Amino acid sequence: MTKKKQADLIKRPARLIIAHAVISKGFKMKPKVTKPSPKEKQEAESWPIWEKEESIFPWEYDEKETCLILKGKAAVKCPEGTVEFGAGDYVVFPVGLKCTWEIKEKIKKHYNFG
Helix, strand or coil, X not given: CXXXXXXXXXXXXXXXXXXXHHHHHCCCCCCEEECCCHHHHHHHXXXXXXXXXXXXXXXXXXXXXXXXXXXXXXXXXXXXXXXXXXXXXXXXXXXXXXXXXXXXXXXXXEEEEC
């Protein structure tokens, strides 16, 4: 890739780049659940904490969210299927995701947008 193309990409909002990838590549919109690396765990400790009791609610991500689940269990239903996660999981929600959260056990998580 040329330096000019790199510079052009940097100037474009990340949302447009991701939206293009979603439309042109048939990208599946669902959360990615992994176990955090030691570095990811350490970084997440500086993020804010969010807690929520058992509930069901719709949600839409206008920014990417990364979170480390500290306590609880939840399932997120999206058009591509249901994704479950719980304490100890590292979850990345892509920008543009429309889903329904089902908190099965009170959730406590570190989170970071962007």
